Amino acid sequence: MRFNVLEHQLVPEHRLVAEEDADRVLKALKITRDQLPKIRKSDPVIQVLEKIEGPIEEGRIIRVTRVSGTAGVSEAYRLVIGR
Amino acid sequence: MMSSMRGVTKRIQSIKFALLSPDEIRRMSATKIITADTYDDDGFPIDMGLMDSHLGVIEPGLRCKTCGGKVDDCPGHFGHIDLAMPVIHVGYVKDIKKLLQATCRKCGRLLLTRQQAQEYMAEMEQVEELGGDVTEVGYVTKETAREAQKRQRCPHCGEEQGKVTLDKPTTFREDGHKLTPKEVRERLERIPNEDLRVLGMNPEVARPEWMVLTALLVPPVTVRPSITLESGDRSEDDLTHKLVDVLRINQRLRENRDAGAPQLIVEDLWELLQYHVTTYFDNQTSGIPPARHRSGRPLKTLVQRLKGKEGRFRSNLSGKRVNFSARTVISPDPILSINEVGVPVEAARELTVPVHVQAYNSEIVKQWVKRGPAPLGPLGEYAPGVNYVIRPDGRRIRVTDKNAEVVAEAVEIGYTVERQLVDGDIVLFNRQPSLHRMSMMAHEVRVMPHKTFRFNLAVCPPYNADFDGDEMNLHVLQSEEARAEARVLMRVQEHILSPRFGGPVIGGIHDHITGSFLLTYKESKFTREEVTFILSKIDIRDLPPPDIKKGGKEFWSGKALFSAILPKDLSMTFKSSIAPKGDIGLKELKEEDSLVVIKDGVVLSGTIDENGVGAFKGKILDKLARDYGPDAARVFIDKGTKMAIGAIMIRGFTTGIDDEDIPEEAKKQIADSLRTAIEKVEGLVESYKRGELEQMPGRSLEETLEVEAMKILGRARDLAGQIAGKHLGIENSAVIMARSGARGSMLNLSQMAGSIGQQAVRGERLSRGYWNRTLPHFKKGDLGAEAKGFVKSSYKSGLHPTEYFFHAMGGREGLVDTAVRTSRSGYMQRRLINALEDLKVKEDGTVRNTADTIIQFKFGEDGVDPSRSVQGRAVDIDDILQEVLGEEPSWKERLREQEMASYGLTEKDMYVEISEEEVEVEEEEPPSEE
Numbered sequence A: 001m002r003f004n005v006l007e008h009q010l011v012p013e014h015r016l017v018a019e020e021d022a023d024r025v026l027k028a029l030k031i032t033r034d035q036l037p038k039i040r041k042s043d044p045v046i047q048v049l050e051k052i053e054g055p056i057e058e059g060r061i062i063r064v065t066r067v068s069g070t071a072g073v074s075e076a077y078r079l080v081i082g083r
Numbered sequence B: 001m002m003s004s005m006r007g008v009t010k011r012i013q014s015i016k017f018a019l020l021s022p023d024e025i026r027r028m029s030a031t032k033i034i035t036a037d038t039y040d041d042d043g044f045p046i047d048m049g050l051m052d053s054h055l056g057v058i059e060p061g062l063r064c065k066t067c068g069g070k071v072d073d074c075p076g077h078f079g080h081i082d083l084a085m086p087v088i089h090v091g092y093v094k095d096i097k098k099l100l101q102a103t104c105r106k107c108g109r110l111l112l113t114r115q116q117a118q119e120y121m122a123e124m125e126q127v128e129e130l131g132g133d134v135t136e137v138g139y140v141t142k143e144t145a146r147e148a149q150k151r152q153r154c155p156h157c158g159e160e161q162g163k164v165t166l167d168k169p170t171t172f173r174e175d176g177h178k179l180t181p182k183e184v185r186e187r188l189e190r191i192p193n194e195d196l197r198v199l200g201m202n203p204e205v206a207r208p209e210w211m212v213l214t215a216l217l218v219p220p221v222t223v224r225p226s227i228t229l230e231s232g233d234r235s236e237d238d239l240t241h242k243l244v245d246v247l248r249i250n251q252r253l254r255e256n257r258d259a260g261a262p263q264l265i266v267e268d269l270w271e272l273l274q275y276h277v278t279t280y281f282d283n284q285t286s287g288i289p290p291a292r293h294r295s296g297r298p299l300k301t302l303v304q305r306l307k308g309k310e311g312r313f314r315s316n317l318s319g320k321r322v323n324f325s326a327r328t329v330i331s332p333d334p335i336l337s338i339n340e341v342g343v344p345v346e347a348a349r350e351l352t353v354p355v356h357v358q359a360y361n362s363e364i365v366k367q368w369v370k371r372g373p374a375p376l377g378p379l380g381e382y383a384p385g386v387n388y389v390i391r392p393d394g395r396r397i398r399v400t401d402k403n404a405e406v407v408a409e410a411v412e413i414g415y416t417v418e419r420q421l422v423d424g425d426i427v428l429f430n431r432q433p434s435l436h437r438m439s440m441m442a443h444e445v446r447v448m449p450h451k452t453f454r455f456n457l458a459v460c461p462p463y464n465a466d467f468d469g470d471e472m473n474l475h476v477l478q479s480e481e482a483r484a485e486a487r488v489l490m491r492v493q494e495h496i497l498s499p500r501f502g503g504p505v506i507g508g509i510h511d512h513i514t515g516s517f518l519l520t521y522k523e524s525k526f527t528r529e530e531v532t533f534i535l536s537k538i539d540i541r542d543l544p545p546p547d548i549k550k551g552g553k554e555f556w557s558g559k560a561l562f563s564a565i566l567p568k569d570l571s572m573t574f575k576s577s578i579a580p581k582g583d584i585g586l587k588e589l590k591e592e593d594s595l596v597v598i599k600d601g602v603v604l605s606g607t608i609d610e611n612g613v614g615a616f617k618g619k620i621l622d623k624l625a626r627d628y629g630p631d632a633a634r635v636f637i638d639k640g641t642k643m644a645i646g647a648i649m650i651r652g653f654t655t656g657i658d659d660e661d662i663p664e665e666a667k668k669q670i671a672d673s674l675r676t677a678i679e680k681v682e683g684l685v686e687s688y689k690r691g692e693l694e695q696m697p698g699r700s701l702e703e704t705l706e707v708e709a710m711k712i713l714g715r716a717r718d719l720a721g722q723i724a725g726k727h728l729g730i731e732n733s734a735v736i737m738a739r740s741g742a743r744g745s746m747l748n749l750s751q752m753a754g755s756i757g758q759q760a761v762r763g764e765r766l767s768r769g770y771w772n773r774t775l776p777h778f779k780k781g782d783l784g785a786e787a788k789g790f791v792k793s794s795y796k797s798g799l800h801p802t803e804y805f806f807h808a809m810g811g812r813e814g815l816v817d818t819a820v821r822t823s824r825s826g827y828m829q830r831r832l833i834n835a836l837e838d839l840k841v842k843e844d845g846t847v848r849n850t851a852d853t854i855i856q857f858k859f860g861e862d863g864v865d866p867s868r869s870v871q872g873r874a875v876d877i878d879d880i881l882q883e884v885l886g887e888e889p890s891w892k893e894r895l896r897e898q899e900m901a902s903y904g905l906t907e908k909d910m911y912v913e914i915s916e917e918e919v920e921v922e923e924e925e926p927p928s929e930e
């Protein structure tokens, strides 16, 4: 890894959601896991997170917190998928 | 169908493309075609001819010999022609060429070592495994083929390879010697299956020799129906004509070959067969003349049916024609409400609404039917008739004057009657290009004489319509559900506030704004007669009390009149469009009567102009639509525009070139200031040449000169404008239009009265044309103002020849620019729409696709509907503060100003309205385009 993409100005904050919190998140959104937007395991952001959190299996959820022009701060979630 | 709101989504997982093998062609063929004749003398299809009844039926009453179905039941069936000699399929020449070049001429194997082949195979599999799509796999196979083509000697049998070339369209040569299709086919046959896999072909479904045809599939007659002309003659489809050619030559070729005719003759016929089969597929193949009809018209064969704007894809699959629609030229009608549309009687008689006969309406419906298809009212005016009566079994009966009585008697509950349009029917009205949702809105019908669609001018901006020949479409809704939906969601008043910038898109334009200005500016007042005239246009029956008494006479102030149409509790403060620009104090604002203060529905001060009632900027419209609802806003626009028109009619309004007259003294001043500027540039050039010019940081010496010159000349034009402007007061019609925001800008005026200024291409002074100069009228290397595109003259004084030329250069850039910009943004828009069209905002605020997966967790991240927002913001703090604290315009205005600046820009961007800097070419539409 040449550099930490999370430190780039244009990359929003990504955090691994603890497995015990995942269900709470899904329940709040009233959705199932497969309805989440996806992020690949090969995504540079996941690679960085794996350095911090250890291996991240498929099916884990990532919280993306970004600065929003309309809402100030907005939260989104991603489902980790293979490859 | 409506039972589950979630709907059934099915996703296409994959599409497989394959080649038809001769075996498969024969298997799917209902009959072999051997004769070029179509019908016998009695008009019956000849067996094994191109119109064989095994191929389907096109004539009502007859039955298909293959499936036994009648016209509507039989889908049509394919036949086939056995070709005497193989011919190349034009659609595959590229692939054939690739295969011939990549495989051995003798043993047919891929010209790669086993090792190489395995490597490429592995690479392909890896790409596939990584989720690579067809194009990505294609890159690998292309690379494979390229590598194989490089090899001169076969690694398997050691054969020296020839050079295979393609003579367009279908002739292959090896080292200059012609390869017959038969030889090509034999070579392709030799390629082993496993080598094909390396090249990305699946030999199970696509053997390469199938690209050389030995049997030709004949499409069903339903695909190429013959038409019987009025004279009784039959006219065949172009495809049939082409197939006749193929059959004829095929027959002659077979005869000659079997009779052992000379090789040359056989080859000629063979080539002719190739020509006919090629043009049967694509009659625009480059390199060969297109096959023509006897009349000289080129035939429309298979590719022509699919390709292009009129082809199957763009014309029949992406776009469909609909019934119950009309299209005609539009014209303005300020009397109509903004949610009405004037429909010509002729159109109204064709367009119908289905009415279901029920107990409650059966009597009246019978009356309608009885009146026939073109009834008139007691005064000879339009009255709706009935065109068709539909029985419960679906049969349609055309109502004529003759059968009206009889049909009317038969009408009972369960019938449907197609009634012509009446006033108040709801229809959809649309103008292309339909770029946003306001391009298609619901209007209420007003049936009117004459032949154009008419609507209120305030609705021009959302449709981007004008009346220089524009046409629009109208659709009559056919179901209760659709009508209800249109009424709730699509009516014009529901779209006054745009989701694009959270402001009004519907509102006053041009004379509406001029009229409002004349009505309300300063102490404008009106006599009893005038007031009666103005108020007669709107629904105000009682004359308000006169608020000005002068010289024993009673007058009504324009502000009071305008207040009559405002809600009684409306309070707001904003700056008029005529307000002087820049940071100015309250005093100056008030002096110019440009601080609008409305308290409890009364205009206390200020001029109502573009910032009050104009489309895009009207603050009053904005507030009314937001706080009092769409209907109140609609009524306000209707009345406000009519009142403005009343005012402008009383005052009278005209503009002409004499509006730009300025005194001799001013002209001299302008000339002087321009001369000084030009001399300054001269001096600049001098110091540049002497090398004394001080270089700007980050710029070369040349650039410094250019920047400085531009600056000086730009200032000179502004100064000329200012001098001219001093003599153009607010009483000047052109100035009224520019300042009030009705039309034109002060820059336009200063260019007419003062000086046009520097012409530029790509933001730089003109420099190209001749060697080291723009025109031969100047010395080579002249860097002065006049030599590089500065136009001293004004539009009014007229341009010198060189200036005229420079102006054309600058103007052309503007035109090219707009053309490029519109086409580019159009394509961008299309791609965006394709990507987003089936996304939906769900009840919980999430944006989801058809698979119900989330695309955005909250619509727009804040969940705010932009058309309900205040210029994009969820809450209008200013407005709330004013309501709670009372007015405090000075600090408030400043905030507003910033907002205005940002959203004025969005509007300009959207409509490609030319920005102030490049106004020289404003809206000189080429005459050919409407």
Ligand SMILES: [Mg+2]
Residues within 6 Å of the ligand: B465, B466, B467, B468, B469, B470, B930
């Ligand atoms: Mg037009």
Ligand SMILES: [Zn+2]
Residues within 6 Å of the ligand: B055, B056, B057, B064, B065, B066, B067, B068, B069, B074, B075, B076, B077
């Ligand atoms: Zn059939």
Ligand SMILES: [Zn+2]
Residues within 6 Å of the ligand: B104, B105, B106, B107, B108, B109, B154, B155, B156, B157, B158, B159
């Ligand atoms: Zn070989």
